[in-house]
Amino acid sequence: MSSYGIPTKRLLSVFKWMLLFALLAMVQVLLACESCRTDGNRAFYYFLYAFSLFSSLWLGNGYLSNNLDRWVSWKEAPLKRFLVTLLAVFVYSSVIILLVNWTWYVLLPQRDINYLATPVARWTMVTQMVVTLIITMTIHAVAFLNSWRESAVSAERLKREHALSRYEALKNQVNPHFLFNSLNALTGLVHEEPDLAVKFIKQLSGVYRYVLDSQQKEVVPLEEELQFARQYVFLQQIRHGAGLQVELPASVPPGWQVPPLALQTVLENAVKHNRAWDKEPLRVTVTLEGDYLKVENNLQPKAQHEPPSSLGLANIQARYEVLTDKKMTIQKTDSAFTVRLPLLSFHPAT
Template identity: 65%
Template sequence: MSHFAVPRLQLKSILRWILIFSGLALVNVLLQCASCLTDRSWVVHNFGYAFVLCSSLWLGNGYLGNALNQVVSWVDHPVRRFGVTSLATTLYSAVAIFLVNWTYFIGVRGHAPALLLTPGLRSTMLTQMLVTFFITLSLHAVSFLRHWRQSAIDTERLKKEHALSQYEALKNQVNPHFLFNSLNALTSLVHPQPDLAVKFIKQLSEVYRYVLDSQHKEVVPLEEELHFTRRYVFLQQIRHAEGLDVQFPASFPAGFHLPPLALQMLLENAIKHNRLWAKEPLRISISIAQSWLIVENNRQPKPQHEPPSGLGLANIQARYQMLTHRKPEIVSTDATFTVRLPLLSFQEQESPETT
């Protein structure tokens, strides 16, 4: 965000600023003019002097201030930015005022260099310096307020996105279709396999207990998420039998976290969009490499299904955005679909909302 108005590289913008600087120079001439009609040479010289001085100070400080936006932020380091800006503006303005006055009085008017040391001209240059400083200080104050306002807007936008993310996560967690399908599977087990039906009910209750316990948490330990996912997979394998093959890691590192139900959403996404046949099973591999949790499945899209909504992956990405600068990675090929979830350490997820 720039805070000085400066010309764009367009003819219309350049001409508009030439008119603005010409108007300021003309005002300066009229304020000092004692005999404008009789001394046209004085008018031309002073107009040119005022035009060059005004444009060099405005444009120079403008581009300098905009460049400093890329180096020191008003929002992140306001005190440092004020100091750097004040120093840079003062140095540039002093050099520009000296060079313009030297060029005009010594080069154009032909005066001796000693003229620059006279009290009258030194007072003029000091006045020019003070006026420039206060104008640029006002513009920098406007810049700070704009950056502060934009920061407040961005913070509010992130809060709204976080609230929407939590709402979407809750909708995905308590999936009525999953509950409906689970009850159907349970019905088919009650009479022929009562022992398995009892185990199914216990696993289903543990799944929904985890959902209720974790829905208000920002992150959960990796171990808890893997244990929950095993129960979820057990319920799905009762429904799909040999059509679903899920491989879990033999071991996993301690001290890592991830958003709750993120892993379950990936499995649910794979099951939703692929065939699960005994002759063509859906194979899902869950592995850990360094600080990444990798979920990969073979692609065998269902012949007819609705276009993917992308809500599950968008939900996961939105929650990661609130927790860390690291982003999930998605790699899709004709044969496989892979999602890499960053595993969060305690330092990464430490924040007022997660501690």
């Protein structure tokens, strides 16, 4: 679409533009020709001159702009497009201004060609060229800014759509992994301790209710995530007994939020990769540390046939990258493994 908004082939569109050029020509007659107010023939003559000048300059530069868009794009090469546009407009407008003035001031009144070299004619044509260049480049500048804004909005929209689709894919990786671990735990209880298995099923039901409820959410309140973590820890402690000791904060300030299942994934990572025996208990401590949730466990790694994949923690990191610039940190020493989860606040915390 031309930045000039040149008329389409429809009759109504052409009529509207012809009417606009006629109005501009009438204004030009009233402002620049005092004798036209009393001389009707001169007014009509000057009107036709102004009408032909306006219409040929506007429409010609408009169609020229359309053709330039096919060869040089404002988005891809703005400086090159600016220079090409400036040159094309200057050449075309110079030819049109010279041709129109020659037609109306030399050919029709049958004057000598040297009339165009007089100071009055030269000043008139120079003024017309300067005004044309100012108007034309202003229109192109506005078109460039609009195009740049549309590109920026489109790029931001595509970026967010990509981030959301990526986030959904990341969330969908959590559920199957958690489900398999939970079912494995339940399998060991069904025959040995039926009553405890019933309690386990009830807790597992509450856990999965939370999983399903939070599946469509990008973040959840920290209080809800901690309550879910307590249920998850209960399920794990049934498996490991005194070998797993987890300390969670009794309460937290309202307003903080985290990605759903983020804390559970860190706890699961600790249980998965460390021994949790009665004589060598795995101790996990969850505390608030400024605007981070600190999860620390003593390091007593299991014998691994293969190196750990760390997919769970990488998943959390990727989800945080979608939501915030704050970085999740992982620190490993000879005796401890520490993960700090950024706490998010989209509303002022109280």
